Amino acid sequence: MKYFKFFFFTFLFALNLPVFADTDLSVFQTMFKPTMSEIKKPTVVSVRLPGQEGYGVAITEDINSTPQPWIAIRQYEEEIKKTVKNTSVLIGDPGALTDNDFKTAAEFNIDKDNGYAFVELEGEKEFTSNSLQLSLDDHVALPRRIALSALIDNNWKTIIAETDLNSTYVSFPETTAKNWKIEFRHGQPLRLREITLEEKGKGDLKGVEIHWLARPEQTYTLYSDAKSYPSITTGEAGVLQGKDIEVVNIELGGSSANPTFREPDDDGDGVPNLRDNCISIKNTDQLDVDKNGRGDACEDFDGDGVMNSADNCPEHPNLNQADTDGDGIGDVCDKEESRLTEKNPWLPWVAMGVAALFVIMIVMQTVKKSKGGSAHG
Numbered sequence: 001m002k003y004f005k006f007f008f009f010t011f012l013f014a015l016n017l018p019v020f021a022d023t024d025l026s027v028f029q030t031m032f033k034p035t036m037s038e039i040k041k042p043t044v045v046s047v048r049l050p051g052q053e054g055y056g057v058a059i060t061e062d063i064n065s066t067p068q069p070w071i072a073i074r075q076y077e078e079e080i081k082k083t084v085k086n087t088s089v090l091i092g093d094p095g096a097l098t099d100n101d102f103k104t105a106a107e108f109n110i111d112k113d114n115g116y117a118f119v120e121l122e123g124e125k126e127f128t129s130n131s132l133q134l135s136l137d138d139h140v141a142l143p144r145r146i147a148l149s150a151l152i153d154n155n156w157k158t159i160i161a162e163t164d165l166n167s168t169y170v171s172f173p174e175t176t177a178k179n180w181k182i183e184f185r186h187g188q189p190l191r192l193r194e195i196t197l198e199e200k201g202k203g204d205l206k207g208v209e210i211h212w213l214a215r216p217e218q219t220y221t222l223y224s225d226a227k228s229y230p231s232i233t234t235g236e237a238g239v240l241q242g243k244d245i246e247v248v249n250i251e252l253g254g255s256s257a258n259p260t261f262r263e264p265d266d267d268g269d270g271v272p273n274l275r276d277n278c279i280s281i282k283n284t285d286q287l288d289v290d291k292n293g294r295g296d297a298c299e300d301f302d303g304d305g306v307m308n309s310a311d312n313c314p315e316h317p318n319l320n321q322a323d324t325d326g327d328g329i330g331d332v333c334d335k336e337e338s339r340l341t342e343k344n345p346w347l348p349w350v351a352m353g354v355a356a357l358f359v360i361m362i363v364m365q366t367v368k369k370s371k372g373g374s375a376h377g
Helices: 002-014 347-376
Strands: 028-032 043-049 058-061 071-075 082-087 106-108 116-136 145-152 155-164 169-185 190-199 207-214 220-226 247-249 255-257
Touching (some): 155 169
Antiparallel strands (some): 028 255, 071 207, 106 190, 116 169, 116 190, 145 169
């Protein structure tokens, strides 16, 4: 096998195809080929990404597809600061939802909110928006439904009536307000990195600058638009920002679809995380008998502390999971035991009777021999 791997990777290298050792780039949807400047020495270069991208980026040096260290510098021209004014029960710092830092997150506590969560955002002043962007943490499914309202003339006005949510991006009629309330219906734990109400009229300068150290005569590929937070190991990073650091701005270049992209599917059941009602346990059938948004495989119907998917008797509490006959069905609900003696309870008595009969016969035979020996004597 090791010889096969050697020849396989040698073949790919000869074809100048990317080889990603221990680096999974399949979470990225888009690839860019930055237009490199002629440089004579290792130089920090910068490209600008549009929109809210920045946490989901990877850069590889094409010669050997080695991931490169990088930093993201988020640029805003006239952004209005937004803070969390009120929220349902939250685990973590509420400020993580609006700090523009995609490495922080906060979780709505499903054990306290019973699947209904809300967050109220307040701007420094009124602003106009027509879209909402949610940034989910890793291994988290979308909430099932969403509603949006804005405080206008001291009254809450419905902007989006409660509706099914099928994407992290939501558009709505252009609205101007200072206070906004977002409501969620979620059947699974909901952990968010950012909630972004996109402002209108801030100008096109808004974006993210990506810096990395480029080497002479090398080309690079930039991967963006990640569907989950990528975990990519890079080498040591030098100083990539500062007043004494020369930075060369280069063009982002044309984009193309990443041919290796696939929707994250943590449990490998063929249902992507975003639409999976049970992310951590395989349940291709997506059964949800109580229609609460959480797959039956992830629930504990009998409340014994054992998930249905692992419970050998999901409708009867049996924390000890006793299964005397080892047939995969817990004793408390095993109506038809597979042990012969349990299927035929009379068998033990027959066995004891036969055994007793043998004992009596042996005793009688012994006594008979004993009497016969005495007579001959």
